[in-house]
Amino acid sequence: MILITGGAGYIGSHLALALLEKGENIVIFDNLSTGHIETIETLKKYGNLNFYQGDLLDKNSIDKVFEKENIESIFHFAAFSQVAESVKNPKKYYRNNVVGTLNLLDSMIEYRVKKIVFSSTAATYGEPNYIPIDEIHPQKPINAYGQTKLMIEKIMDDYDKAYGLKSVRLRYFNVAGADNQSRIGEWHEPETHLIPNILKSTLEGGKTFELYGYDYDTKDGTCVRDYINIEDLVNAHILALKYLDNGGKTDYFNLGTNNGNTVKEVFKMCEDITGKKIPVKLMPRREGDPKSLIADNAKAKDILKWKPEKSLNMSINSAYRWEIKDLINN
Numbered sequence: 001m002i003l004i005t006g007g008a009g010y011i012g013s014h015l016a017l018a019l020l021e022k023g024e025n026i027v028i029f030d031n032l033s034t035g036h037i038e039t040i041e042t043l044k045k046y047g048n049l050n051f052y053q054g055d056l057l058d059k060n061s062i063d064k065v066f067e068k069e070n071i072e073s074i075f076h077f078a079a080f081s082q083v084a085e086s087v088k089n090p091k092k093y094y095r096n097n098v099v100g101t102l103n104l105l106d107s108m109i110e111y112r113v114k115k116i117v118f119s120s121t122a123a124t125y126g127e128p129n130y131i132p133i134d135e136i137h138p139q140k141p142i143n144a145y146g147q148t149k150l151m152i153e154k155i156m157d158d159y160d161k162a163y164g165l166k167s168v169r170l171r172y173f174n175v176a177g178a179d180n181q182s183r184i185g186e187w188h189e190p191e192t193h194l195i196p197n198i199l200k201s202t203l204e205g206g207k208t209f210e211l212y213g214y215d216y217d218t219k220d221g222t223c224v225r226d227y228i229n230i231e232d233l234v235n236a237h238i239l240a241l242k243y244l245d246n247g248g249k250t251d252y253f254n255l256g257t258n259n260g261n262t263v264k265e266v267f268k269m270c271e272d273i274t275g276k277k278i279p280v281k282l283m284p285r286r287e288g289d290p291k292s293l294i295a296d297n298a299k300a301k302d303i304l305k306w307k308p309e310k311s312l313n314m315s316i317n318s319a320y321r322w323e324i325k326d327l328i329n330n
């Protein structure tokens, strides 16, 4: 049995759907703090899913899952992940992300579960020294969110040495897109990610899109990011577990495309796909936004045998279909 923490959220639910469609039996553990019960209801239509509403900060509630279910491996998505909020309220982030993960890892040791795939982030690298960023690039986070993820990576190394707990840490760049059939999609409140925010501004009552920073030293003055499609990202998770199942050692991989797009390029693609002129307001730079973040993904290609296949255009298309699905269905 596979346990997914945070499976009611954006990325975890897309992995859950892929596993259910492969006929896997899964367990989701989520406190629904940023995830949605509606997502769980949708997932239940596609296979055998046991849902436990519980908080990782309550060790008893996660222990109960291990007692009742025969868990063999874990995908650990449950975390808070808003960078700006983490700077204003670090205690919320250290407690939830670090203490929550410690509870999970300690339960794993007690119940002799040895394999975990963990959602890390490009934010562990901080301001890049060079581009594209490979896995040996120094990890110097510039916000509390990135720090929590780096701490967990270090804890996982020590837990391997002492308790033989094998982990794969996947360092995501910018995740984009939704399920191709619009059954589930990106649903954050408030939404802080670029693509859904641009797309939302085209909808009835949508706000003017605020573009932060237009004087960077990039080809059009706006920040460059590496957008990785959600379905490609999910495939990497499945390959990461296969790698651990085959006896792979504890390791870490970047998940990105080796390509970057500027905010203006993303904006233009959104206009082309929606066929709408998007209202935009140019704003000054935000503190802590590196000008360019691009992954070197050679290691994941080489060791996990992973290859991203979907273009940014496809990600924006699926994200748009998800945003307008209620308008189409009503």
Ligand SMILES: NC(=O)c1ccc[n+]([C@@H]2O[C@H](COP(=O)([O-])OP(=O)(O)OC[C@H]3O[C@@H](n4cnc5c(N)ncnc54)[C@H](O)[C@@H]3O)[C@@H](O)[C@H]2O)c1
Binding pocket: 005, 006, 007, 008, 009, 010, 011, 012, 029, 030, 031, 032, 033, 034, 035, 036, 054, 055, 056, 057, 076, 077, 078, 079, 080, 081, 096, 100, 119, 120, 121, 122, 172, 173, 174, 175, 176, 187, 188
């Ligand atoms: N979305 C991205 O672009 C991105 C990039 C890099 C890393 N990540 C990481 O990927 C993971 C998933 O991100 P997402 O965008 O799907 O976020 P999300 O907020 O949609 O999902 C996180 C889920 O975890 C649950 N959760 C949080 N704290 C919990 C706790 N203490 N106990 C139980 N459940 C808890 C939430 O209710 C939610 O369902 C996170 O760990 C995030 O840091 C995301």
